[in-house]
Amino acid sequence: MTDKTLEKQQLDKFKQICDEAGIKLTHQRLEIFREILSSKDHPAAEIIHRRLQKKMPTIAIDTVYRTLATFDELGIVKKLHVMGERTLFDANLDQHHHFVCTRCKAVEDLYWPEFDSTILPKSFNGVGQIQSRHLELHGLCKNCIKETGS
Ligand SMILES: [Zn+2]
Ligand SMILES: [Zn+2]
Structure with missing residues (x-):
């Protein structure tokens, strides 16, 4: 498409x-x-x-x-x-997660279907009903790594 x-x-x-x-x-x-x-x-x-x-x-x-x-x-x-x-x-309404650069604050979409379909630990039942999953990963983006040389 x-x-x-x-x-x-x-x-x-x-x-x-x-x-x-x-x-x-x-x-x-x-x-x-x-x-x-x-x-x-x-x-x-x-x-x-x-x-x-x-x-x-x-x-x-x-x-x-x-x-x-x-x-x-x-x-x-x-x-x-x-x-x-x-x-x-x-505007991306598909199930996805985010990577956030701690330096330039750029946000990128990440897909992890294996994580989305993992059975959650039984102990999670105690909090109530979980309806969605969203991970926010932090780090340095490619551009920032290039710029800082780290
Ligand atoms: Zn960055
Ligand atoms: Zn997104």
């Missing part, structure tokens, strides 16, 4: 979700969604806003915040809190 057809599928799904939720598909909402979809770097709201300003100079940061909150409620994007601080947005 090419990237183009995948993008078309994701856009169609997005339109369908908005339709079912009774949310009007405005130009701004569509552009915000497209922007997140095309960014693989888990951008923060401020970064998304800055990128959108190139196409829509008058877009307000509040609009971006509000739209992202709506998308999050609808399950269109996932809110991601890395290193316990920054709120980032992820």
